[in-house]
Amino acid sequence: xxxxxxxxxxxxxxxxxxKGIHFLNLRDAGDPVELGARYSEDGADELVFLDIxxxxxxxxxxxxxVEKVAENVFIPFTVGGGIQxxxxxxxLLRSGAEKVSVNTAAVQNPNLxxxxxxxxxxxxxxxxxxxxxxxxxPDKWQVCVKAGSEPxxxxxxxxxxxxxxLGAGEILLTSMDADGTKAGYDIELTKAVSDAVNIxxxxxxxxxxxxxxxxxxxDGRADAVLMASIxxxxxxxxxxxxxxxxxxxxxxxx
Amino acid sequence: MLVVIDYNVGNVKSVCNAFRYIGxxxxxxxxxxxxxxxxxLVLPGVAAFGYAVNALGTAAEIIKKVARTGKPLLGICVGFxxxxxxxxxxxxxxxxxxxxxSVVPIPTEQTVxxxxxxxxxxxxxxxxxxxxxSEKHFYFAxxxxxxxxxxxxxxxxxxxxxxxxxxxQKANIYGTQFHPEKSSKAGLKVLRNFAQICEGTNP
Numbered sequence: 001x002x003x004x005x006x007x008x009x010x011x012x013x014x015x016x017x018x019k020g021i022h023f024l025n026l027r028d029a030g031d032p033v034e035l036g037a038r039y040s041e042d043g044a045d046e047l048v049f050l051d052i053x054x055x056x057x058x059x060x061x062x063x064x065x066v067e068k069v070a071e072n073v074f075i076p077f078t079v080g081g082g083i084q085x086x087x088x089x090x091x092l093l094r095s096g097a098e099k100v101s102v103n104t105a106a107v108q109n110p111n112l113x114x115x116x117x118x119x120x121x122x123x124x125x126x127x128x129x130x131x132x133x134x135x136x137x138p139d140k141w142q143v144c145v146k147a148g149s150e151p152x153x154x155x156x157x158x159x160x161x162x163x164x165x166l167g168a169g170e171i172l173l174t175s176m177d178a179d180g181t182k183a184g185y186d187i188e189l190t191k192a193v194s195d196a197v198n199i200x201x202x203x204x205x206x207x208x209x210x211x212x213x214x215x216x217x218x219d220g221r222a223d224a225v226l227m228a229s230i231x232x233x234x235x236x237x238x239x240x241x242x243x244x245x246x247x248x249x250x251x252x253x254x
Numbered sequence: 255m256l257v258v259i260d261y262n263v264g265n266v267k268s269v270c271n272a273f274r275y276i277g278x279x280x281x282x283x284x285x286x287x288x289x290x291x292x293x294x295l296v297l298p299g300v301a302a303f304g305y306a307v308n309a310l311g312t313a314a315e316i317i318k319k320v321a322r323t324g325k326p327l328l329g330i331c332v333g334f335x336x337x338x339x340x341x342x343x344x345x346x347x348x349x350x351x352x353x354x355x356s357v358v359p360i361p362t363e364q365t366v367x368x369x370x371x372x373x374x375x376x377x378x379x380x381x382x383x384x385x386x387x388s389e390k391h392f393y394f395a396x397x398x399x400x401x402x403x404x405x406x407x408x409x410x411x412x413x414x415x416x417x418x419x420x421x422x423q424k425a426n427i428y429g430t431q432f433h434p435e436k437s438s439k440a441g442l443k444v445l446r447n448f449a450q451i452c453e454g455t456n457p
Binding site: 001002003005040043045070071072074075076094095096098121122123169170198199200223253 | 395414
């Protein structure tokens with residue numbers, strides 16, 4: 001049986017890890033390579049690096065970062081942020097990333113998911129979805145693009161299912177409402193997406209206490225939990241999270 | 255010196271990075287001279303089986319020849335699958351035939367690809383796992399698996415709804431379906447053990 005995964009997320013801006021609340025008010029959290037190596041050492045199952053600057057100038061920086069991370073981190077890691085083409089994905093995968101995540105570009109051109117899956121295999125392609133509860137229909141969530149700044153009319157649950165059909169190997173699901181609040185994952189959203197797809201779902205946004213991780217896995221049916229604030233600012237170590245989950249009967253790689 | 259076979263597949267660089275990190279002298283090469291002079295060979299691979307076999311090209315014969323002289327060889331992921339006779343991934347392809355068995359799809363009752371950390375039961379008599387205890391998690395990412403048919407091969411299994419072969423050892427031929435280069439401390443220990451096997455200082 002596969003272990004449930006603990007995945008620290010490193011949002012990278014100008015070569016520094018940063019973390020905000022609801023995608024805003026960024027706070028510095030350290031050097032990405034150092035922090036990545038520390039999490040790997042501490043027992044993280046995977047890492048996610050998101051280039052939140054995602055400009056043409058930052059593209060080169062992120063490739064160099066991926067190379068440095070690959071020399072120091074011996075667990076799988078995903079890179080995302082502003083990826084638009086399979087050529088860009090190829091460069092990142094060759095530089096040492098295990099997987100790439102796409103978000104805005106996949107909404108604009110869903111075929112990108114299929115092209116990437118055919119070329120690199122489904123296991124390399126992560127569909128990242130930033131979702132916000134709809135004001136008009138409170139039982140639905142809408143997909144937001146461009147780092148969450150632009151809401152669309154796309155239903156997040158339907159988009160996840162479509163992403164699977166197109167060839168995504170995994171869904172990285174971020175609740176914008178919960179992001180950075182440390183008040184817990186959006187369990188309803190996580191469960192709705194998990195029930196709609198057969199591929200692994202990574203719950204993201206809102207982790208603040210150990211029981212939040214348990215809720216996302218058991219009530220939200222997530223295969224993996226992603227967190228930033230609670231690890232970067234050292235509220236909890238990866239090992240503490242795993243021991244807690246193991247103690248409550250969740251299979252983890254301890 | 256270990257030689258990591260260089261043949262334009264995904265994880266070649268990660269495998270070199272991991273060996274260098276643990277202080278091993280590795281060379282990335284596909285030159286017959288280097289392959290013959292190496293203390294041990296590593297055959298990585300992230301690709302479809304047929305693509306990998308084609309990319310390997312004439313180096314396959316040299317690897318087979320050198321492996322038969324007793325030089326340690328470690329296959330990883332698709333490199334592991336290529337140790338066997340054949341595969342049915344996108345057509346029929348022949349492997350190196352160093353271990354008897356065939357590479358077949360993971361049954362569809364399971365989620366495919368088999369991707370993530372799974373626990374491997376580690377037989378005491380498999381040298382790659384020396385010092386690792388009786389069970390450890392390793393990182394897997396694959397859609398086909400090797401159905402081992404060689405009664406001379408020792409096999410370590412992981413549970414994925416059935417006993418899935420995670421590693422084999424047959425004399426000087428070693429292989430892991432999982433990625434030791436991405437399996438954190440336990441994975442690095444497997445690579446260190448292989449390096450020691452190559453140096454003749456058994457782990």
